[in-house]
Amino acid sequence: MDDIIKKAKEKGEEAELFQVTHKTTPVEFENNRLKNIKTQELNSYALRLIKDGRLGFSTSTKEDNPEELLEKARQSSTFGRNFEPNLPENDPVELKDMYDPKVQEVPLEKLIELGTELVDTMKNKNSDVLAQAEVEKAETKITIKNTRGFDNSYTKSSFTIMGGAMLMVGKSFLTFGSFKSLPNYDPDTAEIKEELLQDLEFGPKEVDITSGNYDVIISPSAMGDVFRPIIASIDGQAVEKKMSPFRDKLEQKLFDDRVSLIDMPHKPWTPGMCPFDDEGTLTKETPFIKEGTLLNFPLDLLTANSLKMEPTGHAVRSALSLPSPGLHNAVLEPGETELKDMIKSIDKGVYVKDLMGAWAGNPYGGEVNGNISLGYLIENGEIVGRIKDCMFSCNTFEVLKDQLVDFSKESKWMGSISYPYAQLEGVSITAKG
């Protein structure tokens, strides 16, 4: 596979090989007991080949068939889209603080111990609970080579601790969880335990809710759903394909002053760090939304070229797919209020921890609709119990313009985005009856 780039170059073709080597070892606890140890390995190759100005693509998890990979990519290039931009040829700087050797060194016994601790914490609080936990160490190496001489790689470590449980409360299923996943080895589970114990405290007590407009606190986990229309609409490809309602809105103020979304791919010990993107363009800090104003779209080479803009270094891809614009390490700027003070400030409201089914459907209209699979009623500044069988609905474009009370000081990484808690006013909850 090593000389596949050379072979393409000899024929006067442009080519890029994207290789991912991923190894993960999760230790899994199911229903209160240690159950599985897995070792999952993936070694994959994705080849982009530009022949006569057209893009061809093929992928494989076999390392012994470079000719077949090359031939498939050539065949596919006869139909492929025009590829005008030059593949990158620059030299990336090495990023520190993205690889921690301690992650691979930690013995399986320690992973088992951490998981046992989480399971025992939940069991001790409520012996009827069915606790789950997963402690995982992983390592990913990305290598990109192209015919313009780019030949670079980086290796990232990842250490993940997850805990959660299912508890039957009469006929109700109470399901909750908490996790953290960062590049460095950090065995501190205090925050995870605190969140699990809070859900075990309030979750079993159910209270009724009636339909109406409420003050609402949205957790970082539910923010993933509520923010989805914005993430989908700033996407360079959605702009290029005229799907995004933001396509003509650069430099316009679309949201409240406190809404700032900035990608920070070099921020130390964060999950999405990378010195270059998934086609070799160097990464840098990029504001997408600053103080409510739309400033940039994440762009890869192709979308930038077709929009006649500069690439922003936001090509993102999975091991076996073509790159498309995405985020590395975006931070939705936190606010001034602590979560506990947000709760205290609400006379009657809802704390939404998890939404279900809110990802489904058209994101470009801004509408978000989901069942509150885990949520609490707040009365007179205190959580009084769990609400069920009700729907949360909002139009994200509208609520983040006119209904934002504040973002919290606390934030949490949910995949490639760090979200604070958000407090919104006048959000519609639809209940039974």
Place this chain on the structure above:
Amino acid sequence: MEDTLKSVLSGKKADYIEIRVEESKTDSIEFQGPELEQAGGSIKFGGSVRAFVKGGVGFVSFNRLKDLEEKVDLAIKQAELIGSRSSESTNLSPVKVINDKVTIETIEDPREIPLDKKINLFKNYNDIILSYGEPISSSRINYFDKYTKLYFANSEGSYIEQEKLDLGGNITAVASKGENTQMSRVGFGSSKDFGEARNLEDNIKTSCKRASDMLEAPPIKGGEYTVVLDPTLAGIFVHEAFGHLSESDFVFENPELQKLMKLGTQFGPKELNIYDTGDSVGSRGYLKYDDEGVQTEKTDLIKEGQLVGRLHTRETADKMDEKPTGSARAINYNHPPICRMRTTCIAPGDASFDDMIKDIKEGVYAVDAYGGQTNGEMFTFKAGEAYMIRNGEIAEMVRDVNLTGNVFTTLSNIEAIGNDFMIRDSGGGCGKGGQGPLPTSQGAPSLKIQKVVIGGKS
């Protein structure tokens, strides 16, 4: 392959070992707007080992077959590490030892159609959308076909070679006007016939019209409604509302839930019959043997409203003292099999569509599906298209219709079951435990359900 797998298994010390090896070839095509974003092929090869030792389970996946022996040893070592700490055992329900080779039968085999012919077909569809005119502004088309050869061997002596075919896609029309963007799509899927991707021109034109109409439709007013679901959305309903709760890995170590899920419990009206089957030849959920080498079957879940069965892996069947149903499925070699649906159906009833809507003063007719989700008890399912029902007639279009229900009340609120049963496949699939999209299918007639909560502004 048979000799390689069997010789590696011989003499290894574990309570149970299975090896799965998988090679697959995929063609995929993607249009976004006028551009053919992608037309290419993927070749995958890999395998995995699962070993059981005294209640511990070790799982190891790999890409190189030459590493197999070493991976088997690692899986056993991992299982031993757990087994030595565990007081509980993990046993597998006994099943027949099987030696079989399964080949696919096709109507129109996608492997025999050159990539350029496939591209042309989808390009024509794309042109229909893009030449529809205002307010249609863009399109998105995804297509894939995947041929897989699976090799399965276990330490009990089973050896199975199985071919599988899976194909599907979605064709989406995008309409926009000012800041308002709406979409409507046509999905298809099959395990034996590329023909399912053909002759979709009229459906695509209808989708263009729907997306355009949705620009003018208001979001639905939130509330509790009597709803009528078309067979496609009713299929997603049965998958989310009951299918997932039938998967026994949710139940087998949960004594409280087992009390609620006792066989014989009444869940719905007498007319309600639900089953899940591996036998639906041609649909994407078709499966002869599952990924534990167990032959699949038609499993009755609800008969005349009563709970009569559930879906099992060998482990859950052993623990609950029931029979394996051939429901252990893995998305690919990189994951162990877990309990999954195949083709989940509500059997037809005798109500006509007109009978269903004629008495509804204000309700919702919800058509086509955008997906759904469940936590086992509460569930959601999103309509692709919806209309108000007023005084027994279909009235104005509404949009953003996401419905929710609760398994312990909604099934018993089913008021009528239609006579228009059909199995529908889409280009999507089911996700669970990080394994998705797994090909599953749903079959259902139209359904009339009372008191369904739909989200929206009041």
